Each structure stands twice: as structure tokens, then as C-alpha cells.
Amino acid sequence: xxxxxxxxxxxxxxxxxxxxxxxxxxxxxxxxxxxxxxxxxxxxxxxxxxxxxxxxxxxxxxxxxxxxxxxxxxxxxxxxxxxxxxxxxxxxxxxxxxxxxxxxxxxxxxxxxxxxxxxxxxxxxxxxxxxxxxxxxxxxxxxxxxxxxxxxxxxxxxxxxxxxxxxxxxxxxxxxxxxxxxxxxxxxxxxxxxxxxxxxxxxxxxxxxxxxxxxxxxxxxxxxxxxxxxxxxxxxxxxxxxxxxxxxxxxxxxxxxxxxxxxxxxxxxxxxxxxxxxxxxxxxxxxxxx
Amino acid sequence: xxxxxxxxxxxxxxxxxxxxxxxxxxxxxxxxxxxxxxxxxxxxxxxxxxxxxxxxxxxxxxxxxxxxxxxxxxxxxxxxxxxxxxxxxxxxxxxxxxxxxxxxxxxxxxxxxxxxxxxxxxxxxxxxxxxxxxxxxxxxxxxxxxxxxxxxxxxxxxxxxxxxxxxxxxxxxxxxxxxxxxxxxxxxxxxxxxxxxxxxxxxxxxxxxxxxxxxxxxxxxxxxxxxxxxxxxxxxxxxxxxxxxxxxxxxxxxxxxxxxxxxxxxxxxxxxxxxxxxxxxxxxxxxxxxxxxxxxxxx
Numbered sequence: 001x002x003x004x005x006x007x008x009x010x011x012x013x014x015x016x017x018x019x020x021x022x023x024x025x026x027x028x029x030x031x032x033x034x035x036x037x038x039x040x041x042x043x044x045x046x047x048x049x050x051x052x053x054x055x056x057x058x059x060x061x062x063x064x065x066x067x068x069x070x071x072x073x074x075x076x077x078x079x080x081x082x083x084x085x086x087x088x089x090x091x092x093x094x095x096x097x098x099x100x101x102x103x104x105x106x107x108x109x110x111x112x113x114x115x116x117x118x119x120x121x122x123x124x125x126x127x128x129x130x131x132x133x134x135x136x137x138x139x140x141x142x143x144x145x146x147x148x149x150x151x152x153x154x155x156x157x158x159x160x161x162x163x164x165x166x167x168x169x170x171x172x173x174x175x176x177x178x179x180x181x182x183x184x185x186x187x188x189x190x191x192x193x194x195x196x197x198x199x200x201x202x203x204x205x206x207x208x209x210x211x212x213x214x215x216x217x218x219x220x221x222x223x224x225x226x227x228x229x230x231x232x233x234x235x236x237x238x239x240x241x242x243x244x245x246x247x248x249x250x251x252x253x254x255x256x257x258x259x260x261x262x263x264x265x266x267x268x269x270x271x272x273x274x275x276x277x278x279x280x281x282x283x284x285x286x287x288x289x290x
Numbered sequence: 291x292x293x294x295x296x297x298x299x300x301x302x303x304x305x306x307x308x309x310x311x312x313x314x315x316x317x318x319x320x321x322x323x324x325x326x327x328x329x330x331x332x333x334x335x336x337x338x339x340x341x342x343x344x345x346x347x348x349x350x351x352x353x354x355x356x357x358x359x360x361x362x363x364x365x366x367x368x369x370x371x372x373x374x375x376x377x378x379x380x381x382x383x384x385x386x387x388x389x390x391x392x393x394x395x396x397x398x399x400x401x402x403x404x405x406x407x408x409x410x411x412x413x414x415x416x417x418x419x420x421x422x423x424x425x426x427x428x429x430x431x432x433x434x435x436x437x438x439x440x441x442x443x444x445x446x447x448x449x450x451x452x453x454x455x456x457x458x459x460x461x462x463x464x465x466x467x468x469x470x471x472x473x474x475x476x477x478x479x480x481x482x483x484x485x486x487x488x489x490x491x492x493x494x495x496x497x498x499x500x501x502x503x504x505x506x507x508x509x510x511x512x513x514x515x516x517x518x519x520x521x522x523x524x525x526x527x528x529x530x531x532x533x534x535x536x537x538x539x540x541x542x543x544x545x546x547x548x549x550x551x552x553x554x555x556x557x558x559x560x561x562x563x564x565x566x567x568x569x570x571x572x573x574x575x576x577x578x579x580x581x582x583x584x585x586x587x588x589x
Contacts, residue, residue, distance in 0.1 A: 086317055088310070115310035139312040139322040140350055141358055141365065149365050156351055157309045182319045215319040 001173050001204060003131055004080040004106055006051040007280060008175060009204035012241040013271030015280050016264045018206070019045070019234075019257060020055040020082055020110075022248025029063050031070050034250075038074055041253035048261040049287030052253065055082045055110060055246055061090055064097045072101065082108035082133065088115075092123035099127040110246075111135045111177060112166055114150060114157045124169040132171045134162050136197065137179035142186035144193040147178055148200060163201070175244060178207045187212040194242040206244030209233045231255045238263040261288060292588035295555055296341045297580045298523060300479055300500065301402040301449055302563030303331040303346035304572050324349050325388050332392045334573050339580035342398040342445065342557065345385040347565070352404045352449060353412040356381055360431050362417065369413040375427040377434040386442045401439035401474075403432050405450030406464045412452075422460050429467035440474040447477040447500065451562075454482025457490060466495045477523060481562040485512045492518035502561035504528050504535075504543060510550045522551045525561035526582065527575045532567055534574045540582035548586065558583050 001008040007015040021041045023034055038054055045052035054075065058067055071081055083098070085091045098104050107129035114137065124132075136147035138155050152161040166174055178193040190207045197205040213219065213233045219226040234245040234256055247256045261284035268285045271277040279285045305327050315322045331346025349355055357369035361376030386401050393399065406428035410421060418424040436446050448468055453461060469476045479500035484491060485508055491499055492513075500523035503509050513522075524547040527535050547555055558579060564572040 086314075113309075113313055115308075115313035117310070135316075137313065137316050139316070140354075145364050145366075146358075153367055156354070157307070157312070179316065181316075182321055185321050211319060 001131075003108070003173065004078045006053070006080060009198075009202075009243050010280075011271065011275070011277045013264075013268040013275075013277045013279060014283075015243070016050050016283055017234075017238050017242065017260050018051045018053060018244040019253075019260060020053050020244060020246040021250035021253050021256075022057065022084070022246065023054045023250045024057045024248065025059070025063070029066055029070070031066070031074075034070065035074050037250045037253070041250055041257065042076070042079075044254055044257040047287075048258055049282050049284035050257050050261050050264070052257060053080050053082060053108065054250065055084050055248070057084045058090060058094055059085075059087075061093050064090070064094050068097055068101050068103065071103065078106065080106045080108055080130070082110040084110040088117040088120045092119050095123040095127040095129070098129065104128065105130050107131070108133060108175070109171075112162060112171070113137055114139075114154065114162070116158070116165060121165075121169060124171065128170045131173040131175065132166060133175045133177050134166055135177045135179050136162065136193070142181055142189050144189055144196040147189075147193045147197065151176070151197075151201070174203055176201070176203050176205045177246070178205055178242075180207045180209045180212050183212055183216045191236045191240045191242075194237065194240040198241060198243075204243035206237055206242045206246065208246035208248070209236055210245075210247050231259055234260055235263045238267055241267075265289070291586065293553070295583060295587040296398065296557045297339065297576075297583045298342035298400060298557045298559040299335060299340060299344050299576070300481070300529070300559055300561075300563045301344050301347050301352065301447065302565035303334065303344070303348070304565050304567055304569045305331045305346060305348050306569070307348065324385070328385055328388050329392050332389050334569070335576060336393055336397055338573055338576035340576055341396075342400050343389060343393060344400045344402050344447075345382060345389050347402065347563065349385070351565075352402075352563070353409060356404050356409060356432070356435075357413065360428075362427075363413070371413050371415045371417045371424060373417055375424070375431050377431040380438050381435050383435070383438050383442065386439055390442060398444035399442070400477075401436070401443035401446045403436050403439070403446065403448055403468065405448045405452070406432055406468060407458060407461065408450050408452040411456075422458070425458070425460065425464050426467060429464045432468045433470055433472075436468055436472045436476075440472045443474055445475050445477055445498075446472055447479055448496065449479045451479075451481050453480045453487065453491075454484050457487045461490065462494060469495055477557075479523070481525075481529075482506075483509075485509060488512045488516050492516045492520060497521055498523050498556060500557070500559060501525055502529075503547060504561045505530065507543075507546075510546060514550055518554075520554065521556035522547070522554050523557035523559050524551070524555055526558045527560045527579050529560045529562035529564055529567065532571050534571060535578060537578050537581045537585065540578055541585050544582055544586045
């Protein structure tokens with residue numbers, strides 16, 4: 001699966017992990033530091049061979065236009081981006097605006113989940129983004145099987161599975177977010193689900209495992225360690241054969257991107273030696289080592 | 291007439307569970323709580339005047355509710371049995387405890403377990419490949435749940451709808467396994483047309499039998515042919531019809547039950563779980579059931 005020259009999925013070790021850097025604005029969008037951070041992420045991605053994508057949070061309707069203008073101006077042409085929105089009304093409005101700006105072909109919709117509304121469905125049908133992240137969160141079952149259930153049949157919370165819902169809305173490219181849960185709630189299952197989902201559906205899978213670290217309050221007792229664990233947690237995704245990681249905030253990119261490059265190289269060395277999986281042309285193993 | 295006959299429910303109750311509410315908890319990094327939905331269902335039952343209430347089975351349909359938490363089961367479109375069936379932890383026990391906290395001291399609590407034969411028949415057995423072995427394995431796991439439940443509830447109900455389709459020769463054995471060591475009274479609920487199997491139902495190792503007398507009034511005659519000491523829970527409003535019965539109609543039905551069973555009538559209830567009905571209809575049915583019960587048996 002490919003979008004804007006970035007490959008998603010494949011065998012472990014084939015393509016580097018796609019890194020979504022969370023661009024979150026406290027209050028009104030402030031684009032000066034956002035521009036710097038975005039440029040920093042793209043640069044370190046370029047240097048290391050790691051594909052990076054901004055994951056832009058949109059919290060209010062009035063922020064839609066300035067954020068889309070920012071994307072048009074600051075992101076290289078054709079480079080994909082994801083819009084991360086919770087409120088269904090803002091989702092629908094953003095899809096319309098993306099259509100108006102001619103950006104749907106670069107858009108990764110974050111996200112489709114059991115809370116999908118009629119309004120959202122209609123908007124997605126009318127203005128279909130190039131790719132969507134489907135969150136396999138099953139409030140009834142935190143195991144990998146629970147995630148499969150919600151993808152397959154909606155766990156009796158939807159009339160059909162999320163994959164069928166996505167397909168019925170015309171979404172052709174799907175990334176599965178294995179839904180990292182709060183600490184103490186089988187949060188490791190988000191990682192364990194990565195190979196299960198890939199094996200079951202052949203779809204690229206990933207998650208925002210760093211959210212679990214953020215909620216691990218006890219780590220706060222150890223000062224700087226929490227930030228280190230937050231960045232390092234993404235390595236679990238590469239080690240479990242995942243295809244993408246949503247990390248945050250984007251300011252962490254100078255740490256997270258090289259860190260993930262290192263783990264992707266380790267995985268690639270092993271999968272090539274043992275399984276014969278050749279790293280792709282822009283894999284960090286080719287970019288960073290002679 | 292004044293006699294202690296309890297108004298009750300079979301199990302499920304329709305409560306809206308907005309998925310976006312659950313997603314909001316996910317986005318906030320919180321553990322999803324089902325307690326508000328249980329409290330919602332129980333609140334309706336109590337408000338309607340029901341005296342023996344369930345948790346409303348709000349989490350899941352009655353098969354997945356149990357197979358989801360049993361070792362050896364894997365929930366797919368149908369649950370698959372992929373290994374030895376094992377009881378790992380309380381399945382509905384915490385929900386029953388929530389019900390106990392929500393209701394006042396005068397309201398009794400019903401624990402509900404789906405029967406082993408119904409679970410076996412609802413699953414794809416990829417492990418035992420033997421219906422009796424699979425059913426008895428479910429029975430042993432459910433026994434542990436029923437025993438744990440019986441510490442917190444006033445009655446345990448074993449819900450075995452599949453018996454109406456097929457009653458295996460080991461049915462009594464399976465129900466006996468589930469009810470062994472249970473410290474509360476036990477009710478067996480079999481919905482559907484059980485006319486053909488009444489002779490065996492009256493021999494089941496339980497205290498109370500619960501059936502769909504409203505949808506299948508012929509059952510009154512069928513039961514008359516088999517004298518028994520067992521208590522009866524009389525289904526008195528339909529669970530498959532959105533028409534809300536008039537109080538007089540329910541009263542007439544209960545009077546007929548009284549004529550057939552006399553003092554053996556210990557509970558009145560809907561014919562089955564109310565999950566498929568609109569909530570306001572389910573509530574009105576419970577209200578009128580209670581009103582009719584008070585007319586016939588006193589408050």
C-alpha cells in the first residue's frame with residue numbers, strides 16, 4: 001500500500017515503520033513553532049530514511065481552514081498527512097474542507113471506529129479520503145481476538161464489522177490501529193495484536209503505544225525516565241512487526257525517528273538473514289549504513 | 291389473596307449503549323465501565339416495581355457474555371471452542387455486585403447464567419468434537435460461576451433456550467453439574483414451545499421452572515399432565531411482541547396460572563429477556579406485569 005511515495009505494510013523488515021508525529025495545539029493553532037517542528041521531523045526522516053507524516057489534531061471548526069492552509073504551505077507537495085479528530089461534526093466539516101482544498105488524495109483519516117455516526121458516514125461517502133485509520137477498539141474485549149471481533153462484526157455495537165463499514169464508504173486503503181489501552185487494562189495486547197491483524201487481514205497495522213506511557217503515572221517518580229520510555233515504547237511496534245507508530249508530540253521527532261531507524265535496521269538485518277526479506281530502496285539500512 | 295409471589299425478569303433488558311460514549315473513555319485513556327448501563331437497566335426494573343431483578347445483561351448477547359471470558363473459547367462470528375473450556379475469573383459476579391449496590395434492601399437480585407447446552411450449541415467446537423463432552427465442560431465452568439454468583443444473589447437462573455429445540459439425554463446431568471454446590475435457590479428458564487418435554491423438565495434438579503406461558507398458553511394443559519412439587523415462574527407478558535398487554539389481560543393470565551399451579555406459582559415474569567423490545571415498551575410491560583401481580587397476589 002502506498003501514498004505519496006510512502007509505503008505501508010509488507011513483510012517485517014521490508015519497509016521502515018511509518019511514523020506519525022502528533023501535531024497538537026493547546027488552544028488556537030500557533031504555526032510558528034509548528035512549522036519548525038514539522039520541518040525538523042521531515043528533515044530527520046529524510047536523513048534516516050524513515051517516512052514521517054504529521055498527524056494534525058483539529059479540535060474546533062474554526063481551526064479547520066488555518067490548519068489546512070498550514071498544511072498546503074508547509075508540507076511538501078503530495079506529502080501525505082493525517083487529520084486526527086474526535087468530534088463527528090468537525091470530522092464532517094473537515095472532509096468538506098479537504099475536498100475544497102483538493103487535499104483528499106493526500107489525506108489519512110484518523111479515525112474510523114465504533115463511534116462512527118450517520119453524519120460521518122455520509123461525509124466519508126461524499127468526500128472519501130485516500131486512506132483511513134480504523135481503530136480496532138473493542139470495549140468488551142481487550143484481547144487480540146476482541147480486536148478481530150470488532151473488525152469482523154462490530155462486536156454487536158455496530159451492524160457490521162469496521163472493515164465492512166470502511167469498504168461500504170468507499171475507503172480503499174485501510175491502516176488498522178490496534179488500540180493501545182490504559183495501563184492495567186491489557187495494554188500490551190495492542191502490540192500482541194500487530195502480527196495477529198497482519199496475518200489475519202494482510203493490512204498494515206500499528207498503534208499509539210506511547211499513550212500508555214503517558215498514562216503510567218508511576219513513571220513520573222523517575223524524572224527523565226518517563227520521556228525516555230515514551231520514545232522507546234515505539235520500538236515495541238517495530239519489534240512486533242508493526243507498520244506504523246503514532247508518536248507524540250511532534251517535538252519528540254529528533255529522538256523517536258533515529259530510535260525507530262535503529263530498531264528497523266535491527267529487524268531488517270534479522271529478517272533478511274533468516275527469511276530473505278530485502279529492505280526497500282529507502283530503508284534506513286540502505287540510507288544509514290555504507 | 292395475599293401471597294408472596296415475586297415479580298421478576300428473565301435476564302436481558304434494552305439499554306442504549308452509545309458507542310461514542312465508550313470511545314470517549316478510550317480516548318481519555320480510561321477503563322471502560324459498564325456500571326452506568328447496568329444501573330440504568332436496574333433502575334428501570336426497580337422503578338417498574340419488579341422485586342427480583344437481573345443485571346439486564348447489558349454487556350453482550352447471552353452467549354458471548356460467557357464465552358468471552360471462558361478459557362478455550364475464541365469469539366468470532368460464532369464463538370469457537372479451540373481448547374479445554376476453563377473458568378478463569380468471575381464473569382457476571384461483579385455485575386451482580388453492582389446490582390446489589392444499586393437496589394434497596396427490599397429488592398432481590400437474580401444472577402443469570404446461560405446454560406451449557408445452549409452455549410455448546412451456539413459455538414463451533416473445534417476441540418472436543420463431541421457434544422456431550424463439550425456441554426459438560428461448559429457445565430463445569432458455569433458451575434463455578436453459579437457458585438460464585440450464589441454468594442451475592444438471591445436466586446440463580448440457568449437460561450437454556452436450546453432445550454426447546456433439542457433435549458439431549460444428558461440434559462439433567464448437565465444441569466446437575468451447573469447447580470451442584472450452588473447455595474441459593476435455582477431457576478431453570480427454557481423459552482419456546484416446551485410442550486413435548488414437560489415430562490422431563492419437571493424432573494430437572496432445580497427449584498423453579500420458568501417458561502413462556504403467555505406466548506404458548508397450551509403449556510398450562512401440558513403441565514397439568516405432570517404433577518410436580520416445583521415452583522413455577524409464569525411468563526405473563528410477551529417478549530417478542532411490542533404490543534403492551536392490558537393489566538386485565540395479564541390478570542386473567544395469572545388467574546389461569548393460579549388455577550393450574552396454585553401455590554406453586556412463586557414468580558411472574560416476562561416470557562423471555564426483553565432485549566429486542568424498545569425500551570419504553572419493555573418498561574411498560576414490566577409496570578403492567580407488576581400491577582397485575584399486585585391485583586392477583588397482593589402487593
